[in-house]
Amino acid sequence: MNLLESVGFSLIDSEELSYDELLASSRFMSGDEARVTSQDIVGLDAHEDARTLVRLIQCSKCSLPFRIPITLPCGHSHCRDCLPQPHHRENISYPNTPDRRHGVVCPVQTCQREHPVGECDVDVTLSKIMEAITDVTAEYQPASEDTPMLLEEIKHYPRADSVLPEKEEDSMETPEPRSQVLNGGRLAATLRFAQMGFLDFEAEVGYQTLSKEGDDYRPLGERILTQFRESVSKELDCQVCYNLMYDPVTTPCGHTFCRKCLVRVLDHSSHCPICRRTLPIPPSLDRQPSNQRLKSLLVGLCPDLVAARAEAVEQEERGTIGELDVPLFVCTLGFPSMPTFLHIFEPRYRLMIRRALEGNRTFGMLMYNRAGQPQGDLGNTHFLQYGTMLRILNVQMLPDGRSLIECIGTTRFKVLRWSQLDGYIVGSVERIEDVSLAEEERIEAEETSVAAPALNAPPTPDNISIDPSVLVNRLSTRRLLIHGVEFIEKMRANSAPWLHQRILDAYGQPPDDPALFPYWFACVLPIADEEKYLLLSTTSVRERLKIVVNWIRRIEGQRWYAGSSCTVL
Amino acid sequence: MALPKRIIKETERLMAEPVPGISAVPHEDNLRYFDVKIHGPSQSPYEGGVFKLELFLPDDYPMTPPKIRFLTKIYHPNIDKLGRICLDVLKSNWSPALQIRTILLSIQALLGAPNPDDPLANDVAQDWKTDEKAAIQTARDWTSKYAAPE
Numbered sequence: 001m002n003l004l005e006s007v008g009f010s011l012i013d014s015e016e017l018s019y020d021e022l023l024a025s026s027r028f029m030s031g032d033e034a035r036v037t038s039q040d041i042v043g044l045d046a047h048e049d050a051r052t053l054v055r056l057i058q059c060s061k062c063s064l065p066f067r068i069p070i071t072l073p074c075g076h077s078h079c080r081d082c083l084p085q086p087h088h089r090e091n092i093s094y095p096n097t098p099d100r101r102h103g104v105v106c107p108v109q110t111c112q113r114e115h116p117v118g119e120c121d122v123d124v125t126l127s128k129i130m131e132a133i134t135d136v137t138a139e140y141q142p143a144s145e146d147t148p149m150l151l152e153e154i155k156h157y158p159r160a161d162s163v164l165p166e167k168e169e170d171s172m173e174t175p176e177p178r179s180q181v182l183n184g185g186r187l188a189a190t191l192r193f194a195q196m197g198f199l200d201f202e203a204e205v206g207y208q209t210l211s212k213e214g215d216d217y218r219p220l221g222e223r224i225l226t227q228f229r230e231s232v233s234k235e236l237d238c239q240v241c242y243n244l245m246y247d248p249v250t251t252p253c254g255h256t257f258c259r260k261c262l263v264r265v266l267d268h269s270s271h272c273p274i275c276r277r278t279l280p281i282p283p284s285l286d287r288q289p290s291n292q293r294l295k296s297l298l299v300g301l302c303p304d305l306v307a308a309r310a311e312a313v314e315q316e317e318r319g320t321i322g323e324l325d326v327p328l329f330v331c332t333l334g335f336p337s338m339p340t341f342l343h344i345f346e347p348r349y350r351l352m353i354r355r356a357l358e359g360n361r362t363f364g365m366l367m368y369n370r371a372g373q374p375q376g377d378l379g380n381t382h383f384l385q386y387g388t389m390l391r392i393l394n395v396q397m398l399p400d401g402r403s404l405i406e407c408i409g410t411t412r413f414k415v416l417r418w419s420q421l422d423g424y425i426v427g428s429v430e431r432i433e434d435v436s437l438a439e440e441e442r443i444e445a446e447e448t449s450v451a452a453p454a455l456n457a458p459p460t461p462d463n464i465s466i467d468p469s470v471l472v473n474r475l476s477t478r479r480l481l482i483h484g485v486e487f488i489e490k491m492r493a494n495s496a497p498w499l500h501q502r503i504l505d506a507y508g509q510p511p512d513d514p515a516l517f518p519y520w521f522a523c524v525l526p527i528a529d530e531e532k533y534l535l536l537s538t539t540s541v542r543e544r545l546k547i548v549v550n551w552i553r554r555i556e557g558q559r560w561y562a563g564s565s566c567t568v569l
Numbered sequence: 570m571a572l573p574k575r576i577i578k579e580t581e582r583l584m585a586e587p588v589p590g591i592s593a594v595p596h597e598d599n600l601r602y603f604d605v606k607i608h609g610p611s612q613s614p615y616e617g618g619v620f621k622l623e624l625f626l627p628d629d630y631p632m633t634p635p636k637i638r639f640l641t642k643i644y645h646p647n648i649d650k651l652g653r654i655c656l657d658v659l660k661s662n663w664s665p666a667l668q669i670r671t672i673l674l675s676i677q678a679l680l681g682a683p684n685p686d687d688p689l690a691n692d693v694a695q696d697w698k699t700d701e702k703a704a705i706q707t708a709r710d711w712t713s714k715y716a717a718p719e
């Protein structure tokens with residue numbers, strides 16, 4: 001019997017297949033797309049797809065079934081021991097927490113980015129799945145006796161542009177394909193074959209039964225797969241919605257939720273629901289990859305449930321997109337975490353505030369477009385397109401119907417569409433958020449790595465006049481912050497009128513969080529609102545701090561603070 | 570609005586595997602509204618009492634915590650006259666990974682371990698601190714007066 005003829009369904013038919021495709025082949029999922037439509041989904045068969053099933057839990061580096069799996073921020077998983085040694089990361093000053101000072105270079109060729117060690121925690125779900133699989137295998141040990149089958153590893157010769165470069169180093173001489181007689185039907189035997197270290201991640205398997213009757217033990221394999229499916233799917237329940245995970249995203253702390261569930265959680269808090277660690281990722285999970293292994297396992301093992309979930313999610317989304325559901329108040333400039341005090345007297349805004357109080361107590365604050373600048377896709381509007389959501393903290397109703405309200409800024413947004421409702425504006429908005437901490441660090445390293453060390457010294461009027469914008473760009477994020485903090489201290493020492501106690505009473509002391517410092521700084525600094533407005537569209541802490549330092553640079557250049565008048569620049 | 574799968578599953582589990590000393594039954598006409606009964610923990614001043622509470626799951630549950638309060642009068646430093654409970658997991662320490670079951674267990678634990686240093690009912694907490702023995706006796710008296718099992 002020709003071994004090749006009995007090879008199960010192969011995923012590496014095409015020469016073009018990449019690592020991701022090996023796992024998420026078009027057989028059951030189309031590429032990287034997060035959205036799965038029901039016709040894409042075909043479950044895997046215990047007999048025909050035994051090799052593919054085992055590959056789903058095999059480490060691409062050591063080829064063994066995962067031992068203490070870690071899912072990296074790029075969505076790829078490896079054994080903890082298979083990650084390279086951490087190295088010290090250069091040119092990063094913010095946030096500079098101990099867990100982010102070291103990094104590993106991603107072994108996946110399509111990634112190769114530097115992942116901070118603090119974002120490479122053990123994947124709790126994948127670990128539990130590995131335990132569940134071990135338990136099921138042990139349970140079926142007795143039933144698997146005397147079901148011999150010969151397995152032979154079928155190697156593919158490395159292609160010129162191999163997608164797994166880590167394999168190239170140690171494959172100077174191609175080792176002989178390995179073979180072994182194993183029990184338990186194709187699925188259990190293939191898993192055992194991989195556990196013995198006889199099955200390369202990329203290799204296929206040839207099967208030949210040694211049963212005298214020619215039995216291929218198909219029903220046994222099916223029973224084992226059913227058991228796998230049952231135990232594994234228990235671990236694949238999302239702890240937020242109690243459904244089977246849909247489009248699973250794993251946090252840097254190793255906990256996994258449906259993408260949609262985690263986005264909703266992050267609307268309310270920046271902590272992991274399970275371990276409460278702060279999550280250094282954008283609340284919209286923009287560009288946060290899905291957990292590739294879990295995604296493939298879900299589709300491979302529970303295709304019907306995934307299809308049903310896909311449909312339910314689609315239905316949910318229909319009708320909620322693009323609603324003009326945010327009340328907008330065109331009045332002044334607000335910033336996240338900073339207070340805004342408003343005097344409401346016009347009836348239409350009284351109505352708006354009353355409605356907000358009955359609902360979630362929030363509304364969007366926008367500035368007037370005084371210069372008549374076109375606002376992106378909105379065209380020429382009477383307001384500027386970026387704003388801040390304000391939450392009402394206190395309302396003081398006056399007897400004549402006017403009210404004084406105290407609000408606190410929550411998130412920034414951009415208006416996508418707008419219309420009028422009972423005299424005020426309502427819109428559909430998109431949240432503006434900072435990039436992930438990893439991206440924040442990457443930007444800093446990129447901008448500062450070319451700088452000579454001397455340039456990180458505090459700028460003096462002399463060196464700043466050389467090429468100020470380049471200089472500011474090369475300062476470390478920490479240095480930018482210190483620059484802002486020192487400026488405030490200096491102004492206080494000089495008794496600058498705009499740092500009057502009254503101002504500090506309203507806005508408090510400068511916040512410790514560098515992400516918020518620029519907002520506080522803008523609140524107290526007497527410059528035009530149109531300039532402060534620039535902070536609203538920023539997407540990194542570093543970008544905001546650079547704006548702050550450029551303001552300081554200009555003010556100091558004009559020796560403006562020396563005078564006692566409160567000139568608005 | 571259809572009831573989310575999560576609420577259905579939580580309710581099913583509460584019915585199938587009830588927590589000893591705790592019952593939570595949803596109203597037939599409003600499945601987000603639960604009648605709760607908690608038995609006072611043994612060796613606490615609330616032993617022998619059955620305390621009624623109301624629990625409501627807001628629209629954005631589990632993103633926000635359940636709203637819950639005591640209906641039975643109770644003398645406890647962390648529960649005020651209106652039955653409101655001072656418990657971190659019901660406020661800032663809420664997490665969507667918690668559930669009705671865990672919250673009710675926390676409340677039961679709070680009955681077993683009053684914490685006068687983090688009070689809601691200030692006068693009760695004060696009594697508790699100045700004369701713990703007398704406060705515990707008052708709690709016992711209230712328990713037999715207001716929380717006698719039906």
Ligand SMILES: [Zn+2]
Pocket residue numbers: 059060061062063064066067078079081082
């Ligand atoms: Zn490995």
Ligand SMILES: [Zn+2]
Pocket residue numbers: 072073074075076106107108111112113115
């Ligand atoms: Zn990576």
Ligand SMILES: [Zn+2]
Pocket residue numbers: 238239240241242243245246257258261
């Ligand atoms: Zn979920």
Ligand SMILES: [Zn+2]
Pocket residue numbers: 251253254255272273274275276277
């Ligand atoms: Zn976590």
